[in-house]
Amino acid sequence: MTTLPTQSTLDTGALTELRESLRGPVFTPGDAGYDDAREVWNAMFADQRPAVVVQCAGVADVIRAVSFARSEGLEIAVRGGGHSIPGFSSSDGGIVIDVGPMKGARVDAQRRTVTAQGGMQWHELDHETQAFGLATTGGYVSTTGIGGLTLGGGIGHLARNLGLACDRLIGADVVTADGRVVRAGLGSDEESELLWALKGGGGNFGIVTSMDFQLAPVGPVVYGGAAFFPPTQLREILETVRGLMDAGMPDELTILVNATTAPPAPFLPEEMHGHPGIAVVACWSGPVEEGEAMVAPIRALGPAVDLLGEIPYEALQQLLDPLLDKGHRNYMKAGYLDALSDGAIDRIVEGHADRPAPACELHIHTMGGAAARVPADASAFPHRSAPYVINMMSRWESADQDDACLQWGRDVYATLEEHTTGGAYINYLGSEGQDRVRAAYGDESYERLAAIKAKYDPDNVFHRNQNITPA
Numbered sequence: 001m002t003t004l005p006t007q008s009t010l011d012t013g014a015l016t017e018l019r020e021s022l023r024g025p026v027f028t029p030g031d032a033g034y035d036d037a038r039e040v041w042n043a044m045f046a047d048q049r050p051a052v053v054v055q056c057a058g059v060a061d062v063i064r065a066v067s068f069a070r071s072e073g074l075e076i077a078v079r080g081g082g083h084s085i086p087g088f089s090s091s092d093g094g095i096v097i098d099v100g101p102m103k104g105a106r107v108d109a110q111r112r113t114v115t116a117q118g119g120m121q122w123h124e125l126d127h128e129t130q131a132f133g134l135a136t137t138g139g140y141v142s143t144t145g146i147g148g149l150t151l152g153g154g155i156g157h158l159a160r161n162l163g164l165a166c167d168r169l170i171g172a173d174v175v176t177a178d179g180r181v182v183r184a185g186l187g188s189d190e191e192s193e194l195l196w197a198l199k200g201g202g203g204n205f206g207i208v209t210s211m212d213f214q215l216a217p218v219g220p221v222v223y224g225g226a227a228f229f230p231p232t233q234l235r236e237i238l239e240t241v242r243g244l245m246d247a248g249m250p251d252e253l254t255i256l257v258n259a260t261t262a263p264p265a266p267f268l269p270e271e272m273h274g275h276p277g278i279a280v281v282a283c284w285s286g287p288v289e290e291g292e293a294m295v296a297p298i299r300a301l302g303p304a305v306d307l308l309g310e311i312p313y314e315a316l317q318q319l320l321d322p323l324l325d326k327g328h329r330n331y332m333k334a335g336y337l338d339a340l341s342d343g344a345i346d347r348i349v350e351g352h353a354d355r356p357a358p359a360c361e362l363h364i365h366t367m368g369g370a371a372a373r374v375p376a377d378a379s380a381f382p383h384r385s386a387p388y389v390i391n392m393m394s395r396w397e398s399a400d401q402d403d404a405c406l407q408w409g410r411d412v413y414a415t416l417e418e419h420t421t422g423g424a425y426i427n428y429l430g431s432e433g434q435d436r437v438r439a440a441y442g443d444e445s446y447e448r449l450a451a452i453k454a455k456y457d458p459d460n461v462f463h464r465n466q467n468i469t470p471a
């Protein structure tokens with residue numbers, strides 16, 4: 001792999017020139033605001049100290065930052081929402097090109113499209129699109145960036161109804177390694193192969209400064225929310241979800257089972273606080289009056305606390321945000337499940353019981369529906385047939401718990417491995433090596449991505465990501 005060297009001392013003349021040539025601010029160690037500017041969501045990477053952080057105000061700043069990085073030989077880390085699990089959006093001694101301040105959006109209500117700048121988070125995009133009663137698939141946590149999540153695939157409440165976030169990406173502007181702005185899309189003067197690669201291929205091809213999404217009518221009120229159960233009901237819950245999925249659950253219904261610890265939230269009785277518990281999070285995005293019947297099988301399990309009901313789509317999108325705020329140490333280990341077999345359910349129940357820290361969670365997502373109907377070669381995201389994703393989300397507070405919490409995620413995955421497809425999902429992948437990156441794509445898609453990488457980034461300037469080696 002060809003990589004640029006990192007350096008921690010910068011030419012002051014070049015730095016002054018950079019500052020003067022940008023609209024957005026530049027931070028270097030010692031500057032007021034440097035520590036805030038370098039902060040990332042995963043505290044495992046809180047120690048990374050970039051030589052420079054550029055907070056881009058627009059496309060011109062991005063172009064100049066890329067050119068500066070290359071002339072100064074700095075490793076580039078690209079940041080959108082800052083939620084990278086393996087800490088890719090920072091760099092020790094390199095440059096962080098942060099598009100986070102770029103938050104403009106324009107909704108075309110007639111065409112049902114939005115053009116959104118690359119620094120938006122999902123709650124910001126939802127806010128703009130819901131003003132028109134429209135939405136596209138985002139993630140389950142609304143503080144993640146639209147850039148990172150969409151480029152990796154994008155699983156969320158609407159995935160079964162509308163497809164993955166990347167399935168609804170219809171165009172993008174990309175600043176490439178040589179500082180050009182390339183338009184990816186399906187128009188005659190647009191680069192369609194690049195668009196294919198952006199739909200799941202991650203941040204490998206350049207810095208995405210804006211994205212166009214196809215929207216659909218959603219809400220503004222949907223039916224859903226969360227129901228909370230004691231841990232003794234985990235098996236029964238998963239069997240119920242399996243029954244619904246096997247019976248052909250409607251696409252408009254998505255269920256996320258979160259085997260966790262009950263938070264000290266005012267809506268939960270005090271006796272549940274801090275004890276193992278199961279949250280079932282549902283979203284029915286079909287006609288709201290049909291929602292009650294749709295979640296009836298979950299309700300029939302007799303939740304200890306039932307918060308399912310009519311809810312603004314924006315509120316549902318933000319429901320889990322307080323539980324997954326920044327500052328914790330985090331690790332994810334995930335895979336696709338062929339089925340929720342009895343054996344897999346046993347392993348999930350055991351894994352939940354063995355959690356080494358209260359904030360460690362197992363997430364089981366229902367897939368299928370519209371996401372499964374997209375042909376495997378229509379985008380760089382090929383894993384269309386698996387009905388479930390399982391994610392061991394290790395989350396803890398202090399470094400002395402690192403070993404136990406990292407090991408827990410790996411161990412539970414190992415016990416489940418025989419039930420998985422073997423595929424990987426880059427949005428839930430740590431630094432697990434090239435084999436797992438390949439497993440995210442399969443050989444055929446990987447080779448196609450490698451050829452596209454060679455065209456747009458032959459020197460692998462953008463390598464702080466789930467990296468595809470240029471062909």
Ligand code: FAD
Pocket residue numbers: 041077078079080081082083084085088089099118119138139140141143144145146147148149150151152153154155156202203204206207208209324427428464465466
């Ligand atoms: P950043 O750290 O800013 O970026 C991560 C990487 O994405 C960068 O290193 C870069 O390679 C690339 N990137 C980001 N923006 C751009 C851009 N504009 N141009 C080019 N490259 C870019 N995933 C799901 O699918 N569904 C979920 O429900 C979900 N929930 C999550 C909840 C939490 C709390 C967390 C931490 C993660 C979750 N994820 C989910 C995973 C998430 O999709 C990835 O971590 C994603 O990379 C985050 O994107 P970001 O822009 O916030 O991150």
